[in-house]
Amino acid sequence: MVDLMGAPGTRWGLGTRLAQALLAAAAIGFMASTDDFNEVTAFRLLVTAEALQCLWSLALAAVDVYALLVKRAFRTPRATTIYSIGDWVTGALTFAAASGSAGITVLINDDLMMCSENHCPSFMASTSMAFFTWFAIAPSCLFNLMTAVYRVQRA
Amino acid sequence: MVDLMGAPGTRWGLGTRLAQALLAAAAIGFMASTDDFNEVTAFRLLVTAEALQCLWSLALAAVDVYALLVKRAFRTPRATTIYSIGDWVTGALTFAAASGSAGITVLINDDLMMCSENHCPSFMASTSMAFFTWFAIAPSCLFNLMTAVYRVQRA
Numbered sequence: 001m002v003d004l005m006g007a008p009g010t011r012w013g014l015g016t017r018l019a020q021a022l023l024a025a026a027a028i029g030f031m032a033s034t035d036d037f038n039e040v041t042a043f044r045l046l047v048t049a050e051a052l053q054c055l056w057s058l059a060l061a062a063v064d065v066y067a068l069l070v071k072r073a074f075r076t077p078r079a080t081t082i083y084s085i086g087d088w089v090t091g092a093l094t095f096a097a098a099s100g101s102a103g104i105t106v107l108i109n110d111d112l113m114m115c116s117e118n119h120c121p122s123f124m125a126s127t128s129m130a131f132f133t134w135f136a137i138a139p140s141c142l143f144n145l146m147t148a149v150y151r152v153q154r155a
Numbered sequence: 156m157v158d159l160m161g162a163p164g165t166r167w168g169l170g171t172r173l174a175q176a177l178l179a180a181a182a183i184g185f186m187a188s189t190d191d192f193n194e195v196t197a198f199r200l201l202v203t204a205e206a207l208q209c210l211w212s213l214a215l216a217a218v219d220v221y222a223l224l225v226k227r228a229f230r231t232p233r234a235t236t237i238y239s240i241g242d243w244v245t246g247a248l249t250f251a252a253a254s255g256s257a258g259i260t261v262l263i264n265d266d267l268m269m270c271s272e273n274h275c276p277s278f279m280a281s282t283s284m285a286f287f288t289w290f291a292i293a294p295s296c297l298f299n300l301m302t303a304v305y306r307v308q309r310a
Contacts, residue, residue: 039266040262040266041258041261041262041265041266042257042258042259042261042262045258092250095247095250095251095254096250096254097254099250099251099252099253099254099255099258100254100255100257100258101258102197102255103196103197103200103254103255103256103258103259104197104258104259104262106196106197107195107196107197107259107262110196111194111195111196145300146304149301149304149305150304
């Protein structure tokens, strides 16, 4: 179990974290490129959630870089539990924000057909990036939850 | 592990399933009480997702009733995996639909202040019920995933 691809403290784990941070940053960038995103609550939530996601992923990426440099991974039961809870909280926030933004983007685009007055491409790109962030964090969530369950059962 | 509260085939498991089905039905009912919900894609998704959730929960409630009557629970690894996948798929759909509807409800209510022309109380009630459905299915998701992980590790 400890040598699964993508575990904390491995090259794949570091790559996954950096991908999450980059995608979250892209979602913020696309959203911030519009001048009126802050009039919509769901878009503000998206920026907040992705900022939290970006910080969390960068923090764990730093832990991974340190673990690779000193060749020791932090995989005590307490650390795994913290990774797991953090991943689930940020992942759920990202998914909720992406779904909320998708609802509004589809409303503007297909239901009201008001794209000419709005920044539909930016909103869509930002929403897609938020979903991609979620796809990138889902493996970490599952992996850390399984490791936590495994550790609790052995303890 | 097998006698945890809320496991499939127990009274608590049956109660959880019935609660999920009732809450999902309430979400559909509140949404269907408005005459123009089908103009918004996210609200149509909410009704579809909650209908799927309701059918799935009722199906598993029937399995639970049968298990209680014959005093045998279906907890083979294959059955647990099917419960787990179904719970995660319907749970994710419910959460996505609830988040999307919440985004639009907040947009109508707080950002555009167009409640006088819309059915805000019904939309809000439906969105709340969808979130309550998700709160009711989250324990089943976690429980079944943990059981599946546990079974896979013992196999």
